[in-house]
Amino acid sequence: MVSSPDNRPLLDAIAESNTRVGVMMPLRFLKNSVVDRYFFRGSIVARYTFIGFVKSLLQSKKDEKGHPSRRPCVYSILMNSDDGEGLGPNEIAAESTNLIIAGSDTTSTVLAAFFFYLTRCPAAYAQACSEVRSCFNSCSDLSNHARLASCTYLRACIDESMRIAPPVASALFREVESGGAVVDAHFLPAGCEGFSYHVYIVSLMSLLAR
Numbered sequence: 001m002v003s004s005p006d007n008r009p010l011l012d013a014i015a016e017s018n019t020r021v022g023v024m025m026p027l028r029f030l031k032n033s034v035v036d037r038y039f040f041r042g043s044i045v046a047r048y049t050f051i052g053f054v055k056s057l058l059q060s061k062k063d064e065k066g067h068p069s070r071r072p073c074v075y076s077i078l079m080n081s082d083d084g085e086g087l088g089p090n091e092i093a094a095e096s097t098n099l100i101i102a103g104s105d106t107t108s109t110v111l112a113a114f115f116f117y118l119t120r121c122p123a124a125y126a127q128a129c130s131e132v133r134s135c136f137n138s139c140s141d142l143s144n145h146a147r148l149a150s151c152t153y154l155r156a157c158i159d160e161s162m163r164i165a166p167p168v169a170s171a172l173f174r175e176v177e178s179g180g181a182v183v184d185a186h187f188l189p190a191g192c193e194g195f196s197y198h199v200y201i202v203s204l205m206s207l208l209a210r
Contacts, residue, residue, distance in 0.1 A: 010053055016046035054096050058089070105150060109167035110158065117161050128154050 001007045020036075020043035030036050037044065085096070118125050131154055135147045142148070176192045 007053070010050060013046040013049045014105060016043050017050060018101075019043055021046070051093075051097065054093055054108065058093060058096065106167040108188055109165070110162055112169070113165040114161040117164065118157060124157060128157050 001010065020040040024031055024036065024040075059209055118128060131151050136142060136144075173193055176188045176190050178190045180187055180189050180192075182188070
């Protein structure tokens with residue numbers, strides 16, 4: 001996407017496809033139904049556009065004879081496994097669609113939410129800032145994993161940002177443990193399943209806005 005403007009519309013295609021995922025995950029019984037095809041025609045087209053891009057990208061990693069290239073890359077490692085347990089083309093294509101999105105869109109969403117909430121809570125910002133500055137004295141210290149792991153408050157801020165604004169499009173299902181739970185003054189019995197209404201409502205509002 002950086003080197004070729006032709007690939008940049010894929011960002012919109014991914015966002016369009018994720019709208020369908022966010023709404024349909026809690027309503028899986030409607031998948032491929034008339035309702036699905038009517039409301040999500042654009043999302044379905046966007047999904048196949050993205051999948052087509054992934055397949056063409058994987059095809060470019062093959063040599064002239066159609067064999068996996070020996071040039072070192074993630075694709076060649078998976079296809080040319082020495083133990084004979086390399087993934088097949090369809091398996092790699094399926095994993096690639098997840099890796100492309102999970103390695104970019106979700107990360108940027110988490111960071112945006114983290115800085116948004118942190119800058120609006122002076123007390124949390126001051127504590128996180130103090131913790132980071134006390135652990136790292138120079139840029140070279142950033143590669144010290146032990147120091148990074150010691151930043152427990154920073155990690156808590158990141159986790160809380162992901163709780164408030166989940167970076168994934170699909171529903172985050174949860175099951176109530178034994179004894180039940182009280183959520184917003186409502187008792188939920190053990191075994192009850194729920195999901196992130198934040199993700200569902202945002203996706204549904206996006207659909208209705210059309």
